Amino acid sequence: MNFLDGLLILSLLSVIVTGFAQKLRSAGWLSSVLLGLQCLLLMGMAGLAYGSPAVSSSFSVSVLGQPLHWQFNALSWFFALITLASALASSVYAAGAWGEDYRLQGGNPGLLQFALNLNVFAMLLLLASGDLLSLFVGWELVSWASLLMMVLAGGAAGRFGLRYIVYATAGAMAVMTGLVMIFQLTGSFQFADFAAIAPSLSNAQVVTFTLLFVFGFGVKMGLLPFHLWQADAYAETPGPGAAFLGAISSRMGLFAMLILVIQLIGLGRLINIEVPYSFFSLRDVLMWVAAFTIIFPTFTAMRQNDARLLLAWHGIGQGGYMLMGLLMVNPLGSAGGLMHVFNYASYQAVLFLVVTAVIYRTRTADLNQLGGLVTRMPLSFLMMLICIIGLAGIPPMNGFVSKWLIYRSLIVEGMPLLFVASVVGTLGTILSVYKLIHNTFLGQLRLEHEQIREVPWSMMIPMLILSAVVFITGFLPGIVLDWVASAQAALGIPVLEHTLGGVESPSGNLDMIWICSVLFGGFAVGALVFYSGNKSRRVHQLDNYAGGHFLTADDRYHYSNNFYAGLMHHIGHWYRGTFQWLESSLGSAISLLSAATQMLFNSFHPALFLLLAATLSLLFFAG
């Protein structure tokens, strides 16, 4: 009985307990405590992140002659930490005032907590997978558990959840095909056996496996042609659930892809496979997929008028950075990709939670219906500010470090076009997160929002802690880089040389402590000048004038509708909804096919088909 056994058993117990305790008032706190205990157990395995050998679970199951076992290494620990931390934050958030409110709105917070625990259990099982079969079992559990979370809200959520599960099943089928192919090659589902034959695979086999796994796991990540399901489904999920799903759920796809494509098949193989009639290698193709995944969803996010949708669309784009980083041979890139998982989870969770807090107070997430909340909910504003700085990848927050690593490695590896592509993506990010914070917290306060207050502490504390993480790991990225380096070692890829303040390697240096000191020194100077001048005067937020005229609160001068009209003038015609069109065409095609197949069953004389079948099959054999 080691920590891993304890963690998995406790997680399973939490699922059962929260399942039965759904109706309890205190179900939320119960679930938070259970998740907290799981975090403690995970901390017990913290040695993994500092070089301890992998932990194997002491139980294993054998099905159809194939053993399934579970183990934890530094990579699993890294992902599990993110999972449990975001789950704990979401759980605490949902346990308090928000849960009460959710209950009053007709929801069942107990069920939400159950779904949360179920997701955590499924993810831990996936992260702990010690062979391909347990990986797939965990993978499917994750898929279906997140479906439960998505459809909790009912209504449109059901439709989006359904769409998700179609994509997820398609992906799962691709993965399963890949797995049984591996099984037929090696006769087992063990990682080691596949790794052993991986070098001797033919190019065609490598391409097949890569495409199958990238498609299968990429669906969950929202890689480009398969990204449509994600934003809608996450946006409709109840707030804390969305924070959790947005933070980590899609990254499970990245995790599985890491194991199969990068660890087992190996990037070296991908780089050596040329795409015919081009100068691309297979790896380059994937990187461009990642690049487009960064650009298109991010710019789609910019057009959203619902805060949740805006964030959810963003989440898709950020996945592209991670994949892009991890596809780099350079240790800088892979470290950036891995670290981005952590960073992104931290601020994405906070952002969703802040938006949920805004919804909690104002009952709307429509960016055209908000504004000026900064004085009403100052802490929330601050946290959103911290996190959008992180999301945009601007110092001093942690997002800067991971993006710097990725950019740096792109430059070092000599991939200027990809660099430009990712910078374009970052541009979109900055523009859209600015739209988010401007339309929510800045600008004109709406009269109906004048009386609202900051959210209760039960909701505030998780956000505060996570924002602190965003800041601290930005200031001292070495904390995370330690874990990342161990994870790199566990994956068997080059390890990043790092210090507490950043990176010190031949490929580039970064010292966040120094950067932050300079930055805050600059701020201090500015503040000194501002406050020593003492020329400012505080007025009420609704006390405004323009052009010599007083503006009453009824005048709408908050510029929110058709944000970025000038930019849209130039790029607006690029938004064509091609993917939507493709998806709906596919749906129509299936519908058409379905109608055609039903004609057989609606034929008034089915015996005709018997005649046809008899003739044709005789023709086949005797003819």
Place this chain on the structure above:
Amino acid sequence: MNPIEMNPVALQWLLYFGAMGLIVIGIAGVVLHQNIFRMVLALAIAEAGGNLLLVIAGFRFGAVAPILQDDALQTLNTSNMVDPVPQAMVLTSIVIGVGIQALALALIIRIHQRYGTLNMREVHACMMVDINKSAAVDDLLSAQQPRGRRPLPSPPESTAKRANNE
């Protein structure tokens, strides 16, 4: 003419062509007819073809029926007999055919009673209407494919008034 004396090739043509022909005529009859009673008759023809084929399977030139009679009873000579197994099988399959046909006729009687028609197309249409009704589903064959019942547009006022006046 005694068939044994016939040209074997001609006999083969006759028998196999007869058997296969009956089968095909039967199947084609079932498919081509719209009258369900005729379909059952066609089915009977097809079955007859199958049975004939079975009997032919045991046929031998110059052999007699596998029944010991008269002289053979004394000598117990069974060497010049045809294969008895197909004959037993044919017996079985004929009886099976009878059972199926009886049941088919009973069903036809009921269908005719309830639907008042023997035309397969009409029977099918009636049946589909019944099935759809019992399943509370719109007619799948109709063009109103988008799901969910759409309310009919209310008639123009003038016609509604006229209807009221009348």
Place this chain on the structure above:
Amino acid sequence: MNSIVLNIALPLLVAFLLPLIHASSRIAARITGPLVLMVMMWSAVIVFKALEYPVSIALGGFLPPVGVSFHLDQLALLMATIIPLLMLLLWPYQYEQNLREQTVLLLLAAASSGLALSGDLFNIYVFYELISVASFGLAAANRQASSFAAAFRYLLISGLGTVLALTGIALIYTQTGTLNLAQLGLLSSRLDNPLGLSAFALILLGIGVKAEIFPLNGWVAEVYSTASTRTSALLAGLVSKLAVLAIVRILVVAYDDSEAGLMLLVFGVLGIIWGEFSAWRAQDLKRMFAYSSIGQLGMILLAFSIPGEAGMFAGIAMMLHHLVVKPALFLLTEKWNHGTDSLRGAARLSPLAAALFVLFALSLIGVPPLPGFWAKMLLMSGLVGMDTSVYYIALAVLMIATVVEAQYLIRIAVTLYSASDRSSELRLASNTGVMSLFAVVLLSALLTLTPLGSKLYHIAAESSNRALYIRTTFNVNPTPVLEHKNATQEASL
């Protein structure tokens, strides 16, 4: 071993006498049927337990190949056990005025057992016909006009199928002069030519009518949506499997290593496409399940088209899985026979039934760790193992079909759990008890996956062993089941 014929003789005997028993005592008539089924189950279990290696019994004391023989192997006995069990679960206990239906059900039980056990081509045909006639009766038992029409259309297709099968048998007999499967196996070189394969095609089409093979399944949706749910459950769950089993027996024993498997593959793939895509648009539960059952049968055929143990293992696993899941799903529709749109919010009123639906749906889609997943994985693994382009195409079709399947099943699940805009009148399905039993079976299969898997593997290894079949039938040196195999070898995929 000989006592297994009781599984055929006893239900027939009671069925013949049931009207007379009914005339003397109604209560006796009511309990006789279930009693007989229990005895059948008991007898099958006893033989199953005593069976160490396959045994052939000669009926009438005439040794095969001259006489009719029953081939008792684990697969046959497994089916012989399942038949009465399933019938007990689906027995019409609560209806009055069901004497004839009970009679027909007993006849069906006898015929099904016979079909599972028989080792003679023509005997298989006879039992198959008995099943057919019994199922026509059951299909019409509802006494609705539509069920008469559906039963008639079913009868028509089935009757034509009979003719084809009979033609096929006649061709085989003309070619080989025998009907015993084992002897056909010995003579299989005579059948591995266009003539023999055509005969197989005709038999396949004939028996395939019950097995819901692709172009012959026009009756499926009609009959299942007009007959009583128990009948549908029985037809979809049991009868179709028995028909498949008969086909597989013929295929394995007499058409080993021939192109015949390819035909199964083609029909299987077409069945999957037709069934699943039709279900995608189905607007009421019964027809959706009917179409889905066609698709599932296609998958089963596909599995059996893979030669060797792998295919047999996958096929048996899929078959048993479907045998548990589909009857349960049909029972669900007993009260829910409405358009899918009107199911909105039904979960609130009947939470257990809705939860069971979700369980069965997930297993049907193949979500791990439910049994359906393992069955599907065996199938996929077998397909990949063939490493031929045709099988890869089949694999692709299977994948797409699974996605379609997931879409329509989860669509229903989501509808069930979505909020209702009006007070729904759909109450708890009355058969939740029986359905729960099915769920218990499914879940216990999940818990005992490892022993079950190895048991099924042994069964598959035994029934895919053609030489063993032939040896058993001619009673030459009865040998332990896996003598040729390393006995310690674990069951593996």
Place this chain on the structure above:
Amino acid sequence: MRNLTALLFSGGLAFLLMVIAWQFTLGDAPMLIGAAILDNAVKEVGAANLVTSVVLGYRGIDTLGEIAILFTAATATSMVLGSFAMTDEASETEQREDGSILGSSVRLFFPLLLTLGLYIIVHGHLTPGGGFQGGVILAGAFFLPLLAIPGRSINHGGIALVEGFSGAAFILIGLTALFSGQAFLQPLFEHGVIGHLFSAGSLPLLYIAVGLKVGAELSGLLANLAGISSHAAEAEK
């Protein structure tokens, strides 16, 4: 269009079946089990009619299945056509006159047919014919009055009795063999002298059971069909 397709494919099917059939040579039956039966049937079963020894001996289980099919068909038919009572009602409403020619000839034929049927059944193991053929004649005997003499109805209770017991008798004979340590449906008793009425062991008994069963089933079936159709005609008026 449909008809054209059907015709085209029927033609194709006919052609293919002929292609298949042409590969056989007529009269060249392989006689694998056939020859074995011809050689051994006299010794093993002792019936002069070798077809009977196949029907009731070698393939007795097929015959059991066959009468079960007939029984199933009869049961299903009565299930479809409704309860027996309906026929009786129908016959009560009949008002037609009894045609004297028809009536008297039926009265003449009835015993003749009965005798013929029984004869064929009893001699099934000796001469062409047997339980099925005789059973059909018996059914004809019982059905004739129904057709010819309006208002005549069949005693369904009697039919049920006969069909139940005759079917049961067949199985019980088979089970007797089983419980006496032999195989199910193994012929019992001494073979006797081949060609005599009392020979071939239990085969004549089995054939009597089959004959009665078939007779009862078919009469029941025919009566059902006839009764309900006249009733339906009534209802249509």
